[in-house]
Every structure is written in C-alpha cells, then in structure tokens.
Amino acid sequence: MYRIKEAFTTLQGEGLQAGRVAVFCRFSKCNLWTGREKDRATAVCQFCDTDFVGTDGPNGGVFETPEELVDHIASLWPGSGSIEESPMVVCTGGEPLLQLDGALLEAFHQRHFFVAVETNGTLDAPDGIDWLCVSPKAGTGIRIRRCDELKLVYPQQGQDPADYDDIEARARLLSPMSSPDAGAERDLVRDASTREAIRYCMAHPRWRLSVQMHKMVGIE
Ligand SMILES: C[S@@+](CC[C@H](N)C(=O)[O-])C[C@H]1O[C@@H](n2cnc3c(N)ncnc32)[C@H](O)[C@@H]1O
Ligand SMILES: Nc1nc2[nH]cc(C(=O)O)c2c(=O)[nH]1
Numbered sequence: 001m002y003r004i005k006e007a008f009t010t011l012q013g014e015g016l017q018a019g020r021v022a023v024f025c026r027f028s029k030c031n032l033w034t035g036r037e038k039d040r041a042t043a044v045c046q047f048c049d050t051d052f053v054g055t056d057g058p059n060g061g062v063f064e065t066p067e068e069l070v071d072h073i074a075s076l077w078p079g080s081g082s083i084e085e086s087p088m089v090v091c092t093g094g095e096p097l098l099q100l101d102g103a104l105l106e107a108f109h110q111r112h113f114f115v116a117v118e119t120n121g122t123l124d125a126p127d128g129i130d131w132l133c134v135s136p137k138a139g140t141g142i143r144i145r146r147c148d149e150l151k152l153v154y155p156q157q158g159q160d161p162a163d164y165d166d167i168e169a170r171a172r173l174l175s176p177m178s179s180p181d182a183g184a185e186r187d188l189v190r191d192a193s194t195r196e197a198i199r200y201c202m203a204h205p206r207w208r209l210s211v212q213m214h215k216m217v218g219i220e
C-alpha cells in the first residue's frame, strides 16, 4: 500500500535535471518531522517547505498495488508515454524511501518511466533508481554513500559541506535555503542564502549553485 499526499505535473525545478517535465509523486510522511507546525521547533529537520501530511492533496490517495499507483501517475503524464519520450517521475515527499520499494520501481520501469528520487539520505535506497538526489540534513546519519547528485540546502546550522566529502556523487550542489513560508520574507531569506551559497562555491569550486527555479518562475 502506498500513501500519496499529492501528484502533479510540472518542470523539475532543482538540480541537474532542472527544466525537465516530470510528474511529481509526493509520498506522505517523513522520518525527520511529523509535518505538523506544532512539532517544527523540535523536529530534526526544521526548515521544510512542504506539506506532506495525509493523502488529501490534489491527485493524492491510497494505492493498494504498485500498478494502481503507476497507472495513476502515468495518467498525469502529458505526452504519449512512449519510450522515446522518456517520461519522468520524481518521487519526493515527505521521505519517499519510507515507501518506495523494488516492486514500485519495477512497475514504473515497465511503463518506461525514468525514476528520480529526492531523499534526505537517512534510509537505504532500492537498486535501480535512475536519478538519485540526496539532500542531507544537519545532525543526521547518512546511509546512502553514492548518488547522482548531492544537493545540500545551504546554509544549515551545524553543517559544513565538507562533512559529505566521502559521499560519491556526479555533482555537488548548494541549494539556497528559503523560508518555509511564502511571501516577502521568503524572498529575503532566499536572497541572503543565495549570496552565501555563491560565496561558498566561488571558494570551493567543487560545489555548484542550484536555485529553486520553480519558485522564481511561479510554477508548482
Ligand atoms: C521537501 S523535500 C522531500 C524529499 C526528502 N525528504 C528530502 O528532504 O530530500 C524536497 C527537497 O526540498 C528541499 N527543501 C526543503 N525545504 C527547503 C527550504 N526551505 N529551502 C530550500 N530547499 C528546501 C529538500 O532539501 C529537498 O531537496
Ligand atoms: N517544480 C518543482 N521541482 C521540485 N524539485 C524537487 C521538489 C520537491 O519538493 O521535492 C520540487 C517541487 O516541489 N517542485
């Protein structure tokens, strides 16, 4: 059984796949925060910009089998879904690795999906993910030692990008932290974080900047 908060089609806004059309499959629940505002101050991860509680969002729900969920996601893909088109699904959340298993991956692949995953890296990932993005949170133990992109939200108190030097990745990205709330304050926080991230990249050119493009162009 898979519990999905919401699903929607947009452009991947972050990381090396930014700009690519994808169906986002947002899994319910996270192991680093309950998702309730009253618990934010005591959560392990306190800056989350996402509502992942329950299954009541647009195109959300409870899916009994992998095929049922994949049919639902495929129905949101705007093209034909042919192998040439390489339809993409981004499994995110919440923490998708609490639920994503080999059977679901296999079902996505049967339907020609390129499967990307956004994870906090604290849980083991099943084999066969096509694009694995690990975004470590300060103070957590990272189990995933190898990924496609390491995408640090920056700056985080108590975290130094060098803490992750031993994780193997095709690219190392700093993604400026924005405030969880929408509006003017979010932009101010984001602008300050962006300046800091740029400064860090310039001094440590192993790292590159990744901006949350979707927030800038006003898409989901
Ligand atoms: C909501 S998380 C869900 C996936 C997974 N739990 C994780 O943390 O990677 C999706 C992405 O948004 C990033 N993110 C969350 N809150 C953010 C914020 N306030 N500013 C910038 N990025 C943020 C996360 O680091 C992650 O890369
Ligand atoms: N456009 C867009 N790109 C994204 N990349 C990662 C996201 C996420 O919430 O995991 C996200 C998101 O929420 N929207």
Ligand code: SF4
Binding pocket: 030, 031, 032, 033, 045, 046, 047, 048, 049, 050, 052, 093, 094, 095, 120, 137
């Ligand atoms: S950013 Fe990821 S790890 Fe942090 S609370 Fe949100 S969903 Fe969980």
Ligand SMILES: [Mg+2]
Binding pocket: 049, 050
């Ligand atoms: Mg998001």
